[in-house]
Amino acid sequence: MSMEMMLATYEFQQWLYREAKLLDDIDFDGWFALMHPDIKYSMPVRVNKEGIERPDYATDMFAFHDDHHLLSLRVERLKSDYAWAEIPPSRTRRSVNNVRIEEYVPNDKAVVKSYLLLYRSRSTDIHHDLVSGERTDEFLYVDGEWKLSKRFFVIDQTTINTRNLAIFV
């Protein structure tokens, strides 16, 4: 791997770690500031297919399919007095790993894949939920910063083992 790609990989790892920290710290405004105005934030429904037919996710149904406006609604809602699904907020712990750069144009655009393992604990419940999957993220470079312009999260479960997705992936 070239020195340039090593540095870029490190840079995006740090970006993703920082993002995870903002979400785990319930700093939704801080997180939302990382989004590009053209953000496409989606999570398709995972399906069981015969054999190795691909893709093994739906192309027409999603658990998230948000643009900048819809994501902002979710963030605003979480700050309202009635967001019961997150009162008290879930304790989440996002482990981001296997970060790989797929495409990289310095100071312009990047496509980065990563794995996410998300631990979620609600209130006094002794159960915990685990959400695991792979992200394909696209970044655009704006005013000296990388902003997330596309996220495609493919979850590993076909039946999601968490009561709702009041959290971000």
Next chain:
Amino acid sequence: MGKPEVRLDEMTREEALRYLNETMVPEEGVIPAYILSDPTIYKLEHEKIFMKTWVLLGHESEIPNKNDYMLRDLAGYSVIISRGQDEEIRAFYNMCTHRGMKLCRADHGNKANFTCPYHGFNFKNTGELIGVPLQNDIYGGKLDTSKMSLNKVTLGTYRGLIFGTWNDNPQPLDDFLSDFKWYLDIGLGRTEMEVVGPPQKFIVHSNWKIGSDNFVSDSYHTMVTHGSIAQLGMVPSATYSKKGYQVHTDNGHGCLIGMPNPDFPFPEELKDEYKAHLTPEQYDLISNMKNLIGTLFPNLSILVSHTKVKGQLVSNTTMRLWKPVGPDKMEVMTWFMVEKNASEDWKYRSREAYILTFSPSGIFEQDDTEVFTDITAAASGVMPFAKQLTYNYTMGMHREPVTDFPGPGVAYGDKFSEANSRNYYRYWLNLMNS
């Protein structure tokens, strides 16, 4: 009634049912907490309700082509639903008749035959056994394959909805749906509707009846549980959900109809199609309808929701199953449905509204599942049974039904009531006694 000396699981079936009948009085709005958590009740309702009645399996539009199939379950048993070469839809227990292995393990696909992964027995999607490896040699030509067809599931369809039952002598589906068809027509049959994509599935640590009950009668909770929606400006006010009608029919079914509505939140260009599919009374109602929320007994809920997204009003239609997985656990399956002949733009916006509001990430859905989970936890274990904790379902008992409502069933002129829940639980109790 006295304090129980023993827990339900220590009683005989007769004693447990007698105790249930003593402690549960739906007519008076008395529902004991233990029915949302007790394992004995759960076992009895599996036998007496889910093994006996009609349960939704899916929608015809999910398997539109010859040889399309999908995997669903009926009362916890895996079922293959297949559209044959002859266009007929059939369903079979997903079990090889040789040694019981699951024949199919994909969610959906297109196949004329199913081959068992254990010994290679091969079945046509009409259920016939058509291939046995080395048959003549190992069975000496004596295997009677005509007696080894797949076990057939009894199906019934209405307006594209596919129902199944394990009951050998079921009440005809038409009789079971009865008057509620008038409301199903408006909700899911107002024109040709199609399911988009696979259903979403997620697990909630809740008793399944809380979902059915919430959709059958509870508009009251929307003010508080869904208070965030009013704050975000997606609905006009916190009390928007009070005006309209609450209606129930025989067999535990019921719905809530929000009205009036100055807007028409459906595709304008489909007005003629609506008129062709509906009676003038039904069309008149849908033209003034804000939303429709209801439950078809036991666990299918339907929803026509109407919200403002990006400054535009749009309706979205969904159905959902509250599938029991255990006394305190259910799998929620949600389908998005849309008018087949709507414009692509309208379908896109309607799906967007659905995902934002009633998918697993939906900002309505999220808060409901939080409530369902906590209610179940509070009902569980020894204490709620020993202390004979009950719920109060008396809301609206002072009201008289209205006489000028155009639809069948018993209608009340206000959505805030628990009349539909009393009706739902009355039927639930009837079946438990059957």
